[in-house]
Amino acid sequence: xxxxxxxRRDAPGAPRPRAARRxxxxxxxxxxxxxxxxxxxxxxxxQATVPSAAARPDPAASRPDSSAAQARPAAPDSAAADSLxxxxxxxxxxxxxxxxxxxxxxxxxxIDPADARRLDALAxxxxxxxxxxxxxxxxxxxxxxxxxxxxxxxxxxxxFREWRMGTAxxxxxxxxxxxxxxxxxxxxxxxxxGHAYDATTLTVMNTLILPRFREGRYSEGVLAGVxxxxxxxxGRPLPSPPTPWWQWPLTGxxxxxxxxxxxxxxxxxxxxxxxxxxxxxxxxxxxxLAVRAEARDERSRT
Numbered sequence: 001x002x003x004x005x006x007x008r009r010d011a012p013g014a015p016r017p018r019a020a021r022r023x024x025x026x027x028x029x030x031x032x033x034x035x036x037x038x039x040x041x042x043x044x045x046x047q048a049t050v051p052s053a054a055a056r057p058d059p060a061a062s063r064p065d066s067s068a069a070q071a072r073p074a075a076p077d078s079a080a081a082d083s084l085x086x087x088x089x090x091x092x093x094x095x096x097x098x099x100x101x102x103x104x105x106x107x108x109x110x111i112d113p114a115d116a117r118r119l120d121a122l123a124x125x126x127x128x129x130x131x132x133x134x135x136x137x138x139x140x141x142x143x144x145x146x147x148x149x150x151x152x153x154x155x156x157x158x159x160f161r162e163w164r165m166g167t168a169x170x171x172x173x174x175x176x177x178x179x180x181x182x183x184x185x186x187x188x189x190x191x192x193x194g195h196a197y198d199a200t201t202l203t204v205m206n207t208l209i210l211p212r213f214r215e216g217r218y219s220e221g222v223l224a225g226v227x228x229x230x231x232x233x234x235g236r237p238l239p240s241p242p243t244p245w246w247q248w249p250l251t252g253x254x255x256x257x258x259x260x261x262x263x264x265x266x267x268x269x270x271x272x273x274x275x276x277x278x279x280x281x282x283x284x285x286x287x288x289l290a291v292r293a294e295a296r297d298e299r300s301r302t
Contacts, residue, residue, distance in 0.1 A: 088158035093145045095137055097163045103127075108138040108180040110218035119226050132233045133165055133173045136222055141181030152179055156188040166190035174229050176209075180218065185209060187229070197232060204228035207241035 095105045103123035104116060111119070123134040137159065139145065147155050156177045160166070165173030171190035178185045187201045208228045212221030228238050 092147045094162045104136040106138050108140050112219040115219045115223045122230050126230050136176045138178045142179050152184040152186045156186040160188045
């Protein structure tokens with residue numbers, strides 16, 4: 001009986017359960033590790049959504065009955081504009097509001113002409129379809145407008161009021177303000193949006209605008225921010241944020257480390273363990289570098 005069982009186990013073509021388990025582990029565990037590495041990026045993209053339609057302000061509630069041109073906020077006369085701006089920040093100056101059809105003021109000179117045309121087209125379509133004004137302003141710095149030491153939040157609120165982007169009946173304007181020299185940016189929303197979109201605008205800033213600004217790609221960052229605000233106003237999911245530079249190297253390093261550990265498990269000898277230890281060290285160093293990069297990005301947001 002013992003001989004027969006042994007012969008059956010060692011016969012050519014007979015299945016070897018232990019070897020099969022080794023092969024399954026060598027293939028399945030690295031694939032599982034790869035999926036786990038990619039999961040955070042998918043979760044981040046899934047979070048870049050907007051509140052439900054029930055939380056959105058209803059543009060139709062105060063939409064004019066005729067053309068979209070009637071919804072375009074009229075540029076105030078200079079005397080009225082001075083009084084509005086001075087009410088919040090006395091002695092501070094503001095850029096001149098752009099002409100109808102133009103939705104940006106680029107004093108810092110960082111928006112490419114092609115991106116400027118795309119920006120204006122998006123904002124014009126948003127005004128026509130949803131009657132939501134969207135304007136972009138870039139400044140060299142706040143000091144150039146007499147706002148030394150003024151927080152960008154206060155200047156953005158004053159500029160929003162200066163340009164009369166909202167009224168008591170319909171206050172759903174959106175303003176993206178960038179002070180390049182001060183390395184500050186602000187998204188100002190009208191009171192009609194309430195606080196339901198505070199987290200969404202923070203997501204637009206942190207995932208669409210600032211990552212590009214940190215690389216000096218101001219024009220791309222501004223356009224990405226406009227696209228994000230346009231999606232928010234229309235109740236659509238936000239565009240996907242750019243992939244961090246360290247994500248794919250980290251994924252590869254963790255995959256290599258897990259593969260090394262699996263190799264040492266299914267094989268014996270000092271070479272297998274040496275490969276495992278080396279792979280683990282590579283994965284650990286890569287993870288520490290990624291954590292350090294993420295911490296540096298987090299500090300730059302504050």
